[in-house]
Amino acid sequence: MEYSKIILGKGKEFSLQRKHPWVFSGAISKKDNNLADGDIVEVYSQQNQFLGMGYFSNGGSISVRIISFEKTIIDEDFWFKKINKAWQYRLHLGILNERTNVCRLFFGEGDGVPGLILDYYDGHVVLQAHSWGVYMQKDNIVAAVKKILGTSLKSMYDKSAETLNKHHAEKTKNGFIVGELDSEIIVKENDHLFKIDFINGQKTGFFIDQRDNRKLLGDYSKGKNVLNTFCYTGGFSVYAAAAGAAMVHSVDSSQSAIDLCNKNIELNTVKNNESYAIDTFEFLKDKQNIYDVIVLDPPAFAKSRDSKHNAVIGYKRLNALAIKLIKPNGIIFTYSCSGVVDKYLFYNTITAAAIEAGRNVKVLHYMIQPADHPVTPYFAEGEYLKGMVLWVE
Numbered sequence: 001m002e003y004s005k006i007i008l009g010k011g012k013e014f015s016l017q018r019k020h021p022w023v024f025s026g027a028i029s030k031k032d033n034n035l036a037d038g039d040i041v042e043v044y045s046q047q048n049q050f051l052g053m054g055y056f057s058n059g060g061s062i063s064v065r066i067i068s069f070e071k072t073i074i075d076e077d078f079w080f081k082k083i084n085k086a087w088q089y090r091l092h093l094g095i096l097n098e099r100t101n102v103c104r105l106f107f108g109e110g111d112g113v114p115g116l117i118l119d120y121y122d123g124h125v126v127l128q129a130h131s132w133g134v135y136m137q138k139d140n141i142v143a144a145v146k147k148i149l150g151t152s153l154k155s156m157y158d159k160s161a162e163t164l165n166k167h168h169a170e171k172t173k174n175g176f177i178v179g180e181l182d183s184e185i186i187v188k189e190n191d192h193l194f195k196i197d198f199i200n201g202q203k204t205g206f207f208i209d210q211r212d213n214r215k216l217l218g219d220y221s222k223g224k225n226v227l228n229t230f231c232y233t234g235g236f237s238v239y240a241a242a243a244g245a246a247m248v249h250s251v252d253s254s255q256s257a258i259d260l261c262n263k264n265i266e267l268n269t270v271k272n273n274e275s276y277a278i279d280t281f282e283f284l285k286d287k288q289n290i291y292d293v294i295v296l297d298p299p300a301f302a303k304s305r306d307s308k309h310n311a312v313i314g315y316k317r318l319n320a321l322a323i324k325l326i327k328p329n330g331i332i333f334t335y336s337c338s339g340v341v342d343k344y345l346f347y348n349t350i351t352a353a354a355i356e357a358g359r360n361v362k363v364l365h366y367m368i369q370p371a372d373h374p375v376t377p378y379f380a381e382g383e384y385l386k387g388m389v390l391w392v393e
Helices: 076-093 138-152 208-219 235-242 255-267 280-284 305-325 343-357
Strands: 004-008 022-024 028-031 040-044 050-056 062-068 102-107 116-121 124-129 155-158 175-178 185-189 192-196 225-229 247-252 273-277 293-296 330-336 361-367 386-392
Touching (some): 004 050, 040 062, 076 138, 102 185, 102 208, 116 138, 124 138, 192 235, 208 235, 208 330, 225 235, 225 280, 235 247, 235 255, 235 273, 247 255, 247 280, 280 305, 293 305, 305 343, 343 361, 343 386
Parallel strands (some): 004 040, 124 155, 225 293, 247 273, 293 330
Antiparallel strands (some): 004 028, 022 062, 040 050, 102 116, 330 386
């Protein structure tokens, strides 16, 4: 099969030779005429050396996202091999087991396809395409998932309308592409139960990437007063309460999030939780020396490099406030999921917050996303979730 070609400028091939999957517009010397968004292209060096295959984006700084570093045909068989490899990786690691039936099935660049997210909820799969090139391959992707999961696939839901850019999102609509729901979805994570609402909820319905970190919180929660800010579905709250926390307060500005948090508290028959639909900064104003453990897991303060400075200010303000008010010998779980705020900048921001708060702080743990959100050495940008556990004297 013939694919359109893109030729890079002199010396622009080195990042692809190191398996980085992005081709920036400024690296391109020549390209075929009439390339459209989502077209599959072959990328070559100035010396006509084949470098990889990917889908073209007409506009934006990234022109090609590589999905194969070998010449191949991009068809249903390609997608079956790609997705099945990711599925087998998760099965091999034992992420899905008797205690846990939810995981990220496919994670963009970490699994070899920029822009493709597949989340698995006990047989229900949610697809999010973050680029038009992936969306154009939807039929092949769906066929591959059906073949891999077989009769265990209960439904598949396309939730790409909110992750594609505005121009393409207008041409799509969220909805079921396999099966439908006949009852609410309840999944199990480390023996804790959670209701999943991928139709109305944030992202694909649940923050799967905090699984290991929620488990770690449980180790520090017994007998403690715990505050979970930006709680969303109450994941951290459930783990803390189940571990025997003396008191758990769950805070989120969204009433619908609080309703879902309370539902999950009820599902797990745990007690000692009180929930508050209020802005976190407003809630924290008069909470001096109440909490032994505080969880700070805000939404991404920065979604582009232009907003990075304001994000750093936000992270510093939030963490300084928590450090100031936590009880002596308290523990703070603090996170950033902003991709443009790397782990070094986040560390320096937390350092600045500790200095501003005027208290001695020790780092107990550094945290990243779990193994079903793989990070490769070729694509450091994939390490989007940064976390630290702090001891505050």
